[in-house]
Amino acid sequence: MDFRDAAEDAAFRETVRAWLESEVPRLGPAPDKLEERVEWWRPWQRRLYEAGYAGLAWPREYGGRGASVLQQAIFYEECDRAGAPDRLDVIGAGFAGPTLIEHGTAAQKTRFLDRILTGEDLWCQLFSEPGAGSDLAALTTRATRDGEGWRIEGQKVWTSAAQVAEYAILLARTGEGERHRGISFFILPMRQPGVDVRPLRQMLGGAEFNEVFLDGAHVPGDLLVGQLGGGWKVAMSTLGYERAAIATGRVNTLRLLDELIALVRDARGADGLPLGRDAFVRQRLAELYTRMTLQRLTGKRILSTLAEGGAPGPEASTAKLFTTPLVEEICDFALSVIGIEGQEEPADTDPARAKWLRLAYQARGTSIAGGTTFIQRNILAERVLGMPRD
């Protein structure tokens, strides 16, 4: 057991830190609207690419750095420390790309992978449907032969970034077989007639995900990934990469806690006394601090297992269930410290306050995305603890 960086990892950390120190301050603040944020982000992604920091863990032959998972984690840690922009290419670089590296044809790799790393193309994921969320195999979107290619009919939902994506990874039914058979995995060009993206307004009014109606959309013959009818296997790899991306991802609870502590330090209660003297506030903050610390340590455990080539154990399965309520509670506590002004329309209020409100609402989404809390508990009980299915 040793939590220090190995010599080469420590050297990598130094290099990254120095690079970020000179690059990050040149960026202005991120725009609020997704469409504007994408254009603001692209030059940054280009600089990452040129400096060799895009696709860190991708193999070198596909434009990546071939870095270890530990170095990838070090890179994200240093990005967080330096206040670097959040990633907008999580779907492309995090799981569509790795899926293509594993299952794509040579032509698909040449055509798509580099453009993911340079930030030219953003991707989205057309998996979920109104009747097929956690039960993904219940999907009904259909692909039928249409000359050399396929014609797609169906409806997808909860699709993040569909409004800015050039391509989608798409699951559609191509056969009559059983649930898991007869599903194929495609690459769908998003900018074409027959693909209708309709934003879904969230509770707070913003629109970050969408419904996507597929009415005669066309997939060319060379954009099938893996075997016809063998899409379930490919999708399982994608979901594996997705979970890894979530587990090693960027809800930076350390930064959140630092901001929460600063908020409490400056705040006064209704009695005019510093809130930091209130025993309840102190206890609650220390409790959240405790859980933040453990969440980060569990992240290190998962990385350590991955770095040694092992499959992560129970700690990886529990990470999402530990993290989601933690983020919700940190944000809720911040809002309770702010008081009623924390409930003002985000657009009308101080940006620092609006951030807590947005995060608090987003966190509710996290407990649904990638398998709801209830589904995750079932998985944990059945697969880790060996309890019977109901």
Added chain:
Amino acid sequence: MRFAFNEEQEMLRDAIRVAMQREAGLDKIRRWVDAADLSPFDAFAVRNAWMGIGVAEELGGQGGGRVEQALMFEELGRAVAPSGVLLAGAGGVLGFAARLPGGAEFLREVLDGGGGGALCVPAGRPADQGALQVQVAGDRLSGVIPMVLEAPGASHLLLPLPTGDGLDLWLLPDVKSGVDIKPRRMIDRTRRFGDVRLQQAKGIRIGSLSGEGAREANAVIALLVAAESLGLARRMLDLTVEYVGQRVQFGVPVASFQAVKHAAAEALVDIEAAHSGVYYAAWALQEGQADGVLHAWIAKAFATEAAVRTADRALLLHGAIGYTWEHDLQLFYKRAKLNLELFGSPRSYRERMAEVLALH
């Protein structure tokens, strides 16, 4: 960066687990408790030289460090062992004395003598607060220290007295003269406590610890209690998963009910987080990292509460049988509740964290 046990650590864990199963199983622990005599376990622990795990070999110990000690205590928790003698000896007396110049001599004597010492502080508070309300006149000590872990039966006492910032350590080598120990009965009968009354008892001041040294010594005890609670929680979850898999209601095992599965899954979430905290703290204390003490507080506050939550879930999932004397769950349940308070409640450690976070 590596967050995993090495081969020797895994062998140590397996050896302790096997020895416990073979020689100190639940049937034996129940017998010792019924007879109100835990000395067979003390002798067993001494025979296996467990007091010396985590103590350097050149000092007469078994080698290893805090990670090995934590592993041992996790296993002791899994077996709900009457581990007070090891906690008071290895964590308390040795942990405090090892920090003194000349502490090595003291260590060797204690290890050769088979342990049997108690750290003479009120066990409901962090040990770095020392014993309050003791008067010193020359080499004579007077006062009452309530609720001392393993005081009954101790051959000698190590008494930390608060100075300005740190602690003076006094050895009371003879508990027969000027020392009166009144046993306390606890609902966890696998633990011995007693009130220590000193009347002109002869003491030897063997050295003093700085405030920082005292906090580090206490952090080791906090860590070991946390590790033990982790072991308790793991075993309670195992017992529960096994029971609900066998118990049939409405024609199916109750383990197939979603509510039951969710309670078990949430216990596992708690346990894995506690594991991360305990073993990072153990490593950080071992390596003298600046954040070691803070992480020991974090581990103590979280793991002991996680064990209590697991205990309550386990009790509920066992139904009425779990509430009986006959069922083993009670042994673990009571220990989990005791460990919550032992050497500092979660509340007291969270208050310390709030100090560190400078919340004025």
